[in-house]
Amino acid sequence: MQNQPFTFQLPKDANPPSVWDNHITRRLSSMKGQYLDQAAYEAMLAQDDTLLYEVYEIQRPHVVGEFLQGVSIVHPGKVGDEYFMTKGHYHEVLETGEVYYCLKGQGMMVMETPEGDWCVQEFRPGEVLYVLPRWAHRSVNTSRDEDLVFFFAYPGNAGHNYGTIERQGFRKLVIEQNGQPAIVDNPRWKQG
Amino acid sequence: MQNQPFTFQLPKDANPPSVWDNHITRRLSSMKGQYLDQAAYEAMLAQDDTLLYEVYEIQRPHVVGEFLQGVSIVHPGKVGDEYFMTKGHYHEVLETGEVYYCLKGQGMMVMETPEGDWCVQEFRPGEVLYVLPRWAHRSVNTSRDEDLVFFFAYPGNAGHNYGTIERQGFRKLVIEQNGQPAIVDNPRWKQG
Numbered sequence: 001m002q003n004q005p006f007t008f009q010l011p012k013d014a015n016p017p018s019v020w021d022n023h024i025t026r027r028l029s030s031m032k033g034q035y036l037d038q039a040a041y042e043a044m045l046a047q048d049d050t051l052l053y054e055v056y057e058i059q060r061p062h063v064v065g066e067f068l069q070g071v072s073i074v075h076p077g078k079v080g081d082e083y084f085m086t087k088g089h090y091h092e093v094l095e096t097g098e099v100y101y102c103l104k105g106q107g108m109m110v111m112e113t114p115e116g117d118w119c120v121q122e123f124r125p126g127e128v129l130y131v132l133p134r135w136a137h138r139s140v141n142t143s144r145d146e147d148l149v150f151f152f153a154y155p156g157n158a159g160h161n162y163g164t165i166e167r168q169g170f171r172k173l174v175i176e177q178n179g180q181p182a183i184v185d186n187p188r189w190k191q192g
Numbered sequence: 193m194q195n196q197p198f199t200f201q202l203p204k205d206a207n208p209p210s211v212w213d214n215h216i217t218r219r220l221s222s223m224k225g226q227y228l229d230q231a232a233y234e235a236m237l238a239q240d241d242t243l244l245y246e247v248y249e250i251q252r253p254h255v256v257g258e259f260l261q262g263v264s265i266v267h268p269g270k271v272g273d274e275y276f277m278t279k280g281h282y283h284e285v286l287e288t289g290e291v292y293y294c295l296k297g298q299g300m301m302v303m304e305t306p307e308g309d310w311c312v313q314e315f316r317p318g319e320v321l322y323v324l325p326r327w328a329h330r331s332v333n334t335s336r337d338e339d340l341v342f343f344f345a346y347p348g349n350a351g352h353n354y355g356t357i358e359r360q361g362f363r364k365l366v367i368e369q370n371g372q373p374a375i376v377d378n379p380r381w382k383q384g
Contacts, residue, residue: 005311005321006313007313007314007315007320008319008322009320012318017320064256065285069322096257097259117196128202128209128261130200130259132194133258135197151293153345155257
């Protein structure tokens with residue numbers, strides 16, 4: 001781990017940043033129960049445990065005042081009509097925000113709060129997206145054939161709570177309708 | 193202030209980001225005692241209270257877990273041989289870092305700790321610079337004729353301590369030598 005301030009280059013394409021410590025890969029099998037069309041999910045998984053997204057993380061201490069940074073790459077594709085997406089999570093320390101900066105592709109960030117507010121923001125290269133404290137967040141690649149690539153930074157102490165979203169899902173889904181991304185209610189959403 | 197997650201476009205040139213709340217301008221008169229060549233400083237100030245840099249801030253609550261974000265523009269120029277630069281500061285809450293992303297121009301970040309470590313990092317478009325917790329930081333525009341433009345994000349509770357740097361300066365200066373930026377000792381630096 002660096003003990004001096006440091007710089008790194010962000011990728012223009014779906015490459016790693018010039019500094020990274022961990023490379024996380026998430027495949028279809030890690031998204032059990034998350035996609036609306038469960039039959040399409042099972043059929044796809046029977047063919048291949050497709051790589052959905054990758055994260056390059058830069059290590060820092062997991063404490064207040066530090067930033068955890070990295071680059072995520074969400075690959076293009078769909079499960080049924082639903083676009084490839086990240087697992088999505090709340091921060092374990094709920095009152096912590098996150099800064100995203102889109103580098104490539106086109107996507108949407110699906111967000112909601114424990115109180116029932118929701119918000120879906122389009123996300124294009126050159127844009128910063130600020131996820132306020134308390135908002136669960138999931139990124140979705142709405143492109144047909146291009147990677148969605150973005151930089152992220154969040155507080156060192158934030159932690160990840162994946163469980164709540166695994167149990168209840170997000171209130172909104174992003175699916176392809178008539179060749180366009182559409183935001184629809186998630187009929188399987190349930191408080192839990 | 194936004195009560196939902198929001199996006200904003202970062203400028204490609206020395207323009208404001210697409211969302212901002214405060215516009216801060218810093219002129220030569222606010223840098224009294226900071227430049228090495230005090231005679232050059234006084235002569236320049238007698239001519240004009242030149243605009244050195246500008247900051248566009250996005251407001252958020254000043255609390256742990258939030259991010260304060262914005263865009264800074266350091267104009268090109270010199271006082272004597274010393275490049276235009278920001279005031280520079282420690283965070284009031286010393287154990288807080290800061291993330292920078294360079295959008296345009298060329299510059300250096302001059303940094304040091306209360307313990308006497310120092311570090312000067314070059315800073316180019318497309319690069320992230322991570323200022324670790326405990327490091328005072330000042331940005332310097334080393335270009336002859338181009339603005340230095342960068343995005344920043346720091347913890348909502350960090351605060352600014354300008355006083356320590358105003359009293360003691362930074363251990364290192366960035367000056368022009370033979371037409372090139374050079375990092376030199378600050379003969380006026382003093383513990384205080």
